[in-house]
Amino acid sequence: LDCRGQGGLSEDAGQAPGWTLRGHIVRGLDGTPEQLMFRHIFLDTAMLARVVMDMPDVNENRVGATGGSQGGALTLACASLEPRIKKAAPVFPFLCDYKRVWQMDQAKDAYAELQEYFRKFDPLHKREEEVFTRLGYIDIQHLAPRIGAEVYMGVGLMDTVCPPSTQFAAYNKITTKKSLEIYPDFGHEALPGHSDRIFQFLSDL
Structure with a gap:
């Protein structure tokens, strides 16, 4: 399963074939919350998990999720929407605390479309509060309390793409057993040895 708007063999070519570079966060923002693109992507991940877990050769009691950046966000979204997920290992998750991103003047790189x-649509910021309230529907920190899985998360404190404080906003709202691995000198990049640690974490399933 490929994410909507990001190409791949299973892309949704009914709207636009290939990669749509920008606008995934704000797509649907001027409609209803049900029309937000990432709402559909979050639901896609849960549906995929259900399809896999319902396969006859899969033990639904031994399924976990992992991913980094957008994949980290989808890991947490999937775990929040599919209660049978037992373990989740997100790495520097994206899509957390949009208002914090804006207040830190970090609406660039992955979050550039906010600015x-x-x-283009609200140059005087008359609708700023409304915009961030609506983005709350696709903010991982608001899904985090629903997570029933054990969580093991990795964060690089030098991350300027997904600021650590936004990631902590989601992590702090997780109420299940959780642990956090912090890499003080690393940013939005490969974290040394972390893939092996995730493998060990998931191998207990």
Whole structure:
């Protein structure tokens, strides 16, 4: 399963074939919350998990999820929407605490479309509160309390793409057993040895 708007063998070519570079966060923002693109992507991950877990050769009691950046966000979204997920190992998750991103003047790189949206559609910021309230529907920190899985998360404190404080906003709202691995000198990049640690974490399933 490929994410909507990001190409791949299973892309949703009914809207636009190939990769749509920008606008995934804000797509649907001027409609209803049900029309937000990432709402559909979150639900896609849960549906895929259900399809896999219902396969006859899969033990539904031994399924986990892992991913980094957008994949980290989808890991947490999947674990929040599919209660049978037993373990989740997100790495520097994206899509957390949009308002914090904005207040830190970090609406660039992966979050650049936030600034682009205001420049094009609300240059005087008359709808700023409304915009961030609506983005709350696809903010991982608000899904985090629903997670029933054990969580093992990795964060690089030098991350300027997904600021650590936004990631902590989601982590702090997880109420299940959880642990956090912090890499003080690393950013949004490969974290040395972390893949092996995730493997060990998931191998207990």
